[in-house]
Amino acid sequence: MSSATPIDDPHDPLLGVVRAVPEQGPRGPLPRFLTPLVGREREIAGLRELLLQPEAPLVTLIGPGGVGKTRLAVRVAETLAADFPDGVAFVPLAAIRDPTLVLPAVAGALGVREAGDRSLADRLAAFLRDRASLVVLDNFEQVLAAAPRVAEMLAACPRLTILATSRAPLRISGERTRDVLPLGLPGWTEASGQPSSLADLRSAEAVRLFVERAHAARSDFALTEANTAAVAEICRRLDGLPLAIELAAARVSVLPPPALLARLRRRLPLLTGGARDVPQRLRTMRDAIGWSYDLLTEDEQERFRRLAGFAGGFTLEAAEAVAEGGDEPPAGARIDVLEGIGSLVDKSLLRWENGPDGEPRYLLLETVREFGQERLAASDAAEIVRCRHAMWCLTLAEQARPALLGPEQRRWSERLEAEHANLRARLAWLIETGAAAPALRLAEALWVFWFLRGHLREGEEWLERALAVEGDAPPADRVGALWGAGMLAWAQGNFPRAEELGERARASATAHGLEFGLATALYVLFLAIDMQGRRDEAIALGQACEVRMRAAGVRPWLAYVLADVGARLIEAGDRPRGEAWTAEGLALHRELGNKQGLGNKLSDLGVVRHEAGDVPGAARHYVESLHWLQE
Incomplete structure (x- = not known):
């Protein structure tokens, strides 16, 4: 969370230090299937030939659920890897229902992050414009309203090719559709009504x-x-x-x-x-x-219905909390749950893949999940499952919140990323049902994750929606949500909006005597006002923030405040105090193991040193910053 002004001079030799670092590779590798693809040889050959034609920038595989569109698309993409030297990326859309989340999903698969006031569409276009890449968009049918964004991306990126799977065409210019038909059936003799041979x-x-x-x-x-x-x-x-x-x-x-x-x-x-x-x-x-469902035992049917409440998959731990219920399962329950899930895997109703932490992650095919959701909605357990799911999401988010500012930052951010579809689903349900207090708690607990992973606009929208729910909620959660929304608005370059949210947070925190809430409100106001050029006002707010944050005793955020305000004090001419504050802030980040915080603050100090003419000092800060940010 940086308040420094970026270096814009393209001829600056120090930018070579930053640009020498390889760009992060795609984070959307093709999925690996553990069973062989049977048949489809003719379709694979035909699609490969089509996708290599420049007049076919978008090919959409059309067919009903369960016909094998994804398997076919992945196999075709595998055969084309050598023909697209800048990479093949797989973007799963099955867990997404909001068309506005399609571009962030593509960006996530390609390793492109939201930053500043430049739109994500522009950043994607800049990234892909000169790259010969193949992007597979899987399960597009529920986000068809995003088709114009795909068209814009193709228009801006002449070397990009997209292979989509969907139950309906995207209906945009340049699209070539291919029907994925059921597998070939054996021939029959009319006389006997039996297979021919x-x-x-x-x-x-x-x-x-x-x-x-x-x-x-x-x-x-x-x-x-x-x-x-x-x-x-x-x-x-x-x-x-x-x-x-x-x-x-x-x-x-x-x-x-x-x-x-x-x-x-x-x-x-x-x-x-x-x-x-x-x-x-x-x-x-x-x-x-x-x-297939009718062949399950009653216990298996109940477990299947409850597991269908997950979106985007689940872990064994999540299944214990949601599908089985209870915070402390009895002895042997974990084995029972594992055996039950294993039974559903064996019966092809569940599949599994390795999660970000190496633990198995279980998934239902979307057609299977839709069926399970219908059965869940018709059962007496629907409300219980949704409530347990919401409580599990809230527990996970609140458990992750402090870890996102410590040495396990990467592991927890990746875990929340894996559960993002579940978190979205329950947050939407809490908002739609008017559950103001838990909606605010969940959204407020997630904003740092959204910040770190680049889900800036989406995170701000969730926080705004949660804040708009009428009902009683703890003042501290409401102030925290206002602060988070302000920080995400600031990160997008919307500084007036960030200031407005910060003022609302300050008023509420003051009215309810919330020391930490007031400190956070002052922090976002300092950042927003500083970026609008009101330097003296910003420094006064930053100094007041430092006093409040020390009194609140929240050391991870004190580290950010000290480093940010300290850098501004140095620029304003108060070098002794500014140097002391930045040194204390960096020391706190090191002690707490916050690599993102440490890397960003070292980068900010590099900018300050550079603008002051201290080129060697700036270079040292840049190099160390890159070290921590790459860990």
Whole structure:
């Protein structure tokens, strides 16, 4: 949280120190699937050829949920890695419902951060303009309103190619759509109503997928003359949809194909038709998942419904808190939860991947999650699950808040990033239901995370929405939310707005006798007013802030105040006191292990030294700043 003026001279030799550092690589690697892709050879070859044509900057894969759009897109992108020397990035959009969050998601995958008063769209355009890159936008159907932003990005970046997956076209200029069809089915002889031959059956893509997944579920499974007809009929009745076939094949461990077919035959009205007022794309998938759901035990069904309340995945710890309930699970409960989740993984209703801390992270495919949410909404547990989810989010955010200013800053910021979809979902629910107090608590606890990760505009909007909820809330939380919103507005370069929010925070903190609240209000006012050129007024506010922050005893924020105000005192000619304050601030950052704070303040001091003509001193600060910011 810096108050220094950036160096703008492009010929400044010291900028070489900063520019020599390699730009952070994309943070959106292609996902790794643990099962092989079956079939799709012709589609892969055709899409590869299309994407290499300059007249096809946007290719959208269209198809129903569960047809395999993501798997196909990732496989195609893998084959094109060498053809896009500036990188291939994967941007998952399944957990996003707000179209305004699409560009921040793309920026996050590319390592582009929001900063200053330059729009994120402009920063993305500048980053991608001269790069030959392929960006995969996955699950675009629920954010179609963001399609114009994609068009603008393509227009500004002539070497950019986008491969999107969606259930509907983006409908923008230059888009090439390709339908992702179900897997090929075996041929049938009209006379017998049976598969034409065992050889034809083995070569059909849908059957190949069933056999591969069934063999994974039961190692001795093989396609034989005895089960040929049943396997072929299962694939045919599931319309060749990959997810439906995988769900069916997973049951081979307990039901042979003829028994599977018998169960499927009893569910035929649901699996092949469905109500006419249900969208066509959902009829078969919902029914296929419903059939798999019906095969679960009652305990498994209950756990599945509750886990569907998560957005963007969950950890084992989160599942214990939300799906099982209770702050202190009884002895053995963790093993029971793990076994229950493992059972759902085995039955292809959950999948897992490695989380940022190496712990497994469990996810539901979006079509499966939507089904689970419908079942949850119809159950008696819906409100309980939402409340537990909100409490878990609040506990996580408040646990992370002090850690974000200490030595475990990176680990906690990455953990919150992994849970961002969950945090958004519960914050939205709290605001929509008018729960003013917990909404403010959660938003206020998250603002430092939003600052550190570059979610500046989004974070400010959440705080503003939480502040607008009518109802009683602790004054300290309201002041904290005003402070956070002001800091995020300041970081975006909206200094008048930051000042306005700071004044509101000061008035409320003064009225309620909140020492720390008043100190934080004075801090954001100091930053905002300083950037508007009112230096004397800013320094007076900064000095008052230092007194209040010392009295409040909050050392992490005292470190920021001392370093920022100290730098301004040096510039104003009060070098002895300014040097003492900056030295104390840096010492506090070192003691507390705040690498971001230390790196930023060293950078600020480098600017001060440079503007004073102390080039060697500035260079030393820049180099040390880069060391800490890169750790």
